[in-house]
Amino acid sequence: MMLSVQHTNMDAKSTSDETLSTSMVSEINDEKENIPLCSYCRKSFANYSNLRHHIQIVHLKESKWDCSKCGKICSSKSNLKVHFRTHIRVKPYTCKYCEYDCMHHSSIKDHLTKNHPDKPHTSIEPGYNYNSQAVPEPDEFNAV
Incomplete structure (x- = not known):
């Protein structure tokens, strides 16, 4: 893309x-x-x-x-x-504990705090996965 x-x-x-x-x-x-x-x-x-x-x-x-x-x-x-x-509807962040996915890092952090307070979600064990393949890389940006 x-x-x-x-x-x-x-x-x-x-x-x-x-x-x-x-x-x-x-x-x-x-x-x-x-x-x-x-x-x-x-x-x-x-x-x-x-x-x-x-x-x-x-x-x-x-x-x-x-x-x-x-x-x-x-x-x-x-x-x-x-x-x-927001335009390509990519949600690269997915929760490790349920089926929740979202577009922004702050959203997954809020989700984990509110919905999985008893589960680990620290910088060492974040509690979510990030799919970098789903997001366009800088070389796909066409600077004009």
Whole structure:
């Protein structure tokens, strides 16, 4: 399976903290709290670090990977690979104790904690299997 992605790295638009001027980063001051707010799209963030990352990836389009199926922008090839599982319906994580399977590592960890608290699920004996064959490998990603 080939996944077509577009990778853009605009070196000319280096965004250090100094480059992200106050015109790019705005905030709402409703006298109780300052909320970091993107001046491009008005999306709010929990902190300025998350806002800066959002501006760099989404608006300045630095080092981005676009999903060919839905246009979602990911900051890395590995994040795109995880996202792409939703399109191909791959569930590489399977529980060792029942028939449960899922797409994400956090989901299998939650499942084990809630449904098999008496069974071992540590880093040494994880309690799940991961089928790496089910997930496209980086060489199957077509960087454009």
